[in-house]
Amino acid sequence: MTSVLSDNLTTSAWSLADLFPSHSGTEMESAFDEIEAQVTEFESLRAKLSPGLETETFLGMVKLLESIHRLAHKIYGFGGLAFAQNTQDQTAQNFVARVDQFVASMENRVLFFNLWWKDLDEANARRLMEASGPYHYWLEEIRHFKPHTLTELEEKIINIKNVTGSKAMLTLYDTLTNRYVFKLEEDGEVKELTRGELMVYARQHKPELRAQAYQELYRVYGNDSAILGQMYQTIVRDWRNEQVDLRKFSTPIAARNLTNDIPDDVVDTLLDVAQRNAGLFQRYFQLKARWLGMDRLRRYDVYAPIAQSNKAYDYDVAARMVLDSFNRFDPQIGALATRVFEDGHLDSQVRKGKRSGAFCWPVLPELTPWVLLNYQGRSDDVATMAHELGHAIHSMLASHHPLFAFHSSLPLAETASTFGEMMLVDRLLSEESDESVRRDLLFRQVDDAYGTIMRQSFFAIFERQAHQMVQEGASVDEVADAYMANLREQFGESVEISDEFRWEWISIPHIYQTPFYVYAYAFGQLLVFSLYQQYRAEGESFKPRYLKILSAGGSDSPEHILADAGIDIHSAEFWQGGFDVIRGLVEQLESIPVEK
Numbered sequence: 001m002t003s004v005l006s007d008n009l010t011t012s013a014w015s016l017a018d019l020f021p022s023h024s025g026t027e028m029e030s031a032f033d034e035i036e037a038q039v040t041e042f043e044s045l046r047a048k049l050s051p052g053l054e055t056e057t058f059l060g061m062v063k064l065l066e067s068i069h070r071l072a073h074k075i076y077g078f079g080g081l082a083f084a085q086n087t088q089d090q091t092a093q094n095f096v097a098r099v100d101q102f103v104a105s106m107e108n109r110v111l112f113f114n115l116w117w118k119d120l121d122e123a124n125a126r127r128l129m130e131a132s133g134p135y136h137y138w139l140e141e142i143r144h145f146k147p148h149t150l151t152e153l154e155e156k157i158i159n160i161k162n163v164t165g166s167k168a169m170l171t172l173y174d175t176l177t178n179r180y181v182f183k184l185e186e187d188g189e190v191k192e193l194t195r196g197e198l199m200v201y202a203r204q205h206k207p208e209l210r211a212q213a214y215q216e217l218y219r220v221y222g223n224d225s226a227i228l229g230q231m232y233q234t235i236v237r238d239w240r241n242e243q244v245d246l247r248k249f250s251t252p253i254a255a256r257n258l259t260n261d262i263p264d265d266v267v268d269t270l271l272d273v274a275q276r277n278a279g280l281f282q283r284y285f286q287l288k289a290r291w292l293g294m295d296r297l298r299r300y301d302v303y304a305p306i307a308q309s310n311k312a313y314d315y316d317v318a319a320r321m322v323l324d325s326f327n328r329f330d331p332q333i334g335a336l337a338t339r340v341f342e343d344g345h346l347d348s349q350v351r352k353g354k355r356s357g358a359f360c361w362p363v364l365p366e367l368t369p370w371v372l373l374n375y376q377g378r379s380d381d382v383a384t385m386a387h388e389l390g391h392a393i394h395s396m397l398a399s400h401h402p403l404f405a406f407h408s409s410l411p412l413a414e415t416a417s418t419f420g421e422m423m424l425v426d427r428l429l430s431e432e433s434d435e436s437v438r439r440d441l442l443f444r445q446v447d448d449a450y451g452t453i454m455r456q457s458f459f460a461i462f463e464r465q466a467h468q469m470v471q472e473g474a475s476v477d478e479v480a481d482a483y484m485a486n487l488r489e490q491f492g493e494s495v496e497i498s499d500e501f502r503w504e505w506i507s508i509p510h511i512y513q514t515p516f517y518v519y520a521y522a523f524g525q526l527l528v529f530s531l532y533q534q535y536r537a538e539g540e541s542f543k544p545r546y547l548k549i550l551s552a553g554g555s556d557s558p559e560h561i562l563a564d565a566g567i568d569i570h571s572a573e574f575w576q577g578g579f580d581v582i583r584g585l586v587e588q589l590e591s592i593p594v595e596k
C-alpha cells in the first residue's frame with residue numbers, strides 16, 4: 001500500500017470536503033432545512049411524553065435528537081474550521097454568526113425534552129435508561145442535576161437575573177481588564193503592551209526584564225484591587241447563594257465536581273496529595289536557581305529559560321519522529337495518527353489570517369478529526385504536534401460510540417494528548433546525544449508540570465479558602481493576605497515572593513468565570529503521569545488497559561472508566577504515582593553537572 005508518508009512531507013492546508021463543498025449551495029442549504037424539519041418532527045412528539053412512555057418511542061426520540069445534533073455538529077464544524085483557516089474571510093465570519101444564531105434557536109425548541117427527563121420519577125427513568133444501551137450514561141448524567149434543579153419558574157428567574165447580575169459582573173471584569181495597557185522599558189525605549197505581549201518577558205533571558213514584567217502586571221491590576229476584589233467577593237457570594245443555599249450543594253466546590261462527575265472525596269484527595277508534594281517543586285526551583293547562577297529564585301524567575309540550544313526540526317523530520325514514537329508504543333496508534341495526514345485533515349502551515357495556536361476538532365465520531373497547527377520548527381511545535389495528534393487518536397479510538405457517548409469528560413480530555421507528548425519526549429531522550437537538547441527537554445517538562453499541576457492545585461486550594469472567608473465576611477485585604485500565605489506554603493524557602501504578588505489572584509480570569517475549574521488541569525496531567533509510570537513498570541501488559549480508557553470516550557463516568565482499567569482515583573497512592581514521575585525527572589536533572 002502506498003502512503004502519503006512515503007513522500008517528503010511539507011506543511012499544508014486541510015480539506016473540508018468531507019463536510020461540505022462550500023459555505024453556500026444546495027448541500028449546505030438542505031442541511032439547514034433538514035435540521036428545521038427534524039426539530040419540527042421532534043416538537044410534534046412532545047405530547048407523547050408521559051411517565052408511562054414506551055421504551056421504543058423514547059429511544060426513537062433520543063435518536064432523533066441525536067440526529068439533529070449530528071447535523072448541527074457538521075454545519076458548526078464546517079463553519080468553525082473554515083473560520084480558523086482564515087479568520088479574515090468575511091464569508092466565513094458571516095457563516096459562523098448565522099450558525100450560532102440558528103443553533104441557539106433550535107436548542108430552545110428542543111429544550112423541553114431535557115427538562116422533562118430531569119423531572120421524570122425515578123422508577124420510570126430507571127426503566128427507560130436500562131433499555132437505552134449506549135445512551136445510558138448520557139441520560140444518567142442529565143439526571144444527576146435533578147436534586148439541584150429548581151422549579152421551572154425559579155430557573156427562569158435565575159436566568160433572567162443572571163443576565164444583569166453575575167454575567168454582567170463577568171462582562172465588566174473583562175471589559176475593565178482587557179483595556180489595561182502595560183508599559184515596559186527595553187533598551188531605553190518604553191513600550192506599550194497587552195498582557196499577552198507583556199508576559200512573553202516572563203520567559204525571557206534577562207532577569208531585570210522578567211522582574212519588570214511582573215511588577216508592571218501587578219502594578220496595573222493592583223491599582224484596581226479595590227474594584228476587582230469587590231467583584232470577586234460578589235461572584236463568590238452569588239455562587240454560594242445559588243449553588244449552596246438554593247440548589248443545596250453541600251459545598252461551593254461540590255457544584256463543580258458534579259459537572260465534572262468527579263466524587264467530592266477524590267478532589268479532596270488530589271489536592272491533599274498535591275499540597276504534600278510542594279517540597280518536590282521547591283527542590284526543583286533550588287536546582288533551577290543553580291542553573292541560572294542565582295542563590296535563590298525570585299518569583300519572577302520561575303519560568304526563566306535554561307535553554308541554550310536552538311535546535312530546529314524540519315516538518316518532515318518532526319512528523320516522522322512523532323509518528324514513529326506512536327508506532328513504537330502501538331502500531332494501531334501510529335496508524336490512526338497517520339490517517340490524519342492521509343485524509344488531508346491537517347492544517348500545519350503558517351498563513352496570514354489563520355488562527356494562531358493549535359487544536360484538534362472531532363466533528364463526528366466516524367470522521368477523522370481535523371487538526372490545526374502553526375508549525376515553525378521549534379521543539380515546542382513538535383511537542384504540540386504530538387499533543388494534538390494524541391487528541392485525534394483518542395477520538396478515533398472512541399469512534400464506535402454514538403455522538404452522545406463520544407466526547408470524554410473534561411478530566412479525561414487531555415489523557416491521550418499528554419500521553420502522546422510523553423511518548424515523544426521519551427523517544428527524544430533515548431536518542432538525543434546532544435546533552436543540552438536533552439536538558440532543555442527535561443526542564444521544559446518540569447516547568448510545564450509545575451504550571452499545570454502545582455500552580456493549578458494551589459489556585460483551587462486558595463479558591464476553597466477564599467469562598468469560605470468571603471462567606472464569613474473577609475475584606476479584600478484579608479483575602480489577599482490569605483493568597484500570600486498560600487504562595488508561601490507553595491514555594492517555601494525556595495522562592496522569594498515580593499509583595500506585589502498579593503494581587504495575582506485578581507488577575508486570574510478562571511477563578512472569576514468558572515469557579516474551581518482549575519483542578520481539572522491537575523487531575524488530567526497527574527493521571528497521565530501516573531498512567532505513564534504504570535506503562536514503564538508493566539510494559540506490554542499495560543497497553544490494553546490504556547487503549548480501553550481511550551476507547552471508552554464519554555460512555556461512562558471518569559471514575560468507572562478508570563476503575564475498569566484497574567485505577568482507583570479515590571486512592572492517595574494513585575495520585576502520588578504521578579508525583580513520583582516528576583521526582584524522576586527532577587532527579588535526572590540533578591544528575592547533570594551544572595554549567596554556568
Ligand SMILES: [Zn+2]
Pocket residue numbers: 387391414417
Ligand atoms: Zn489538549
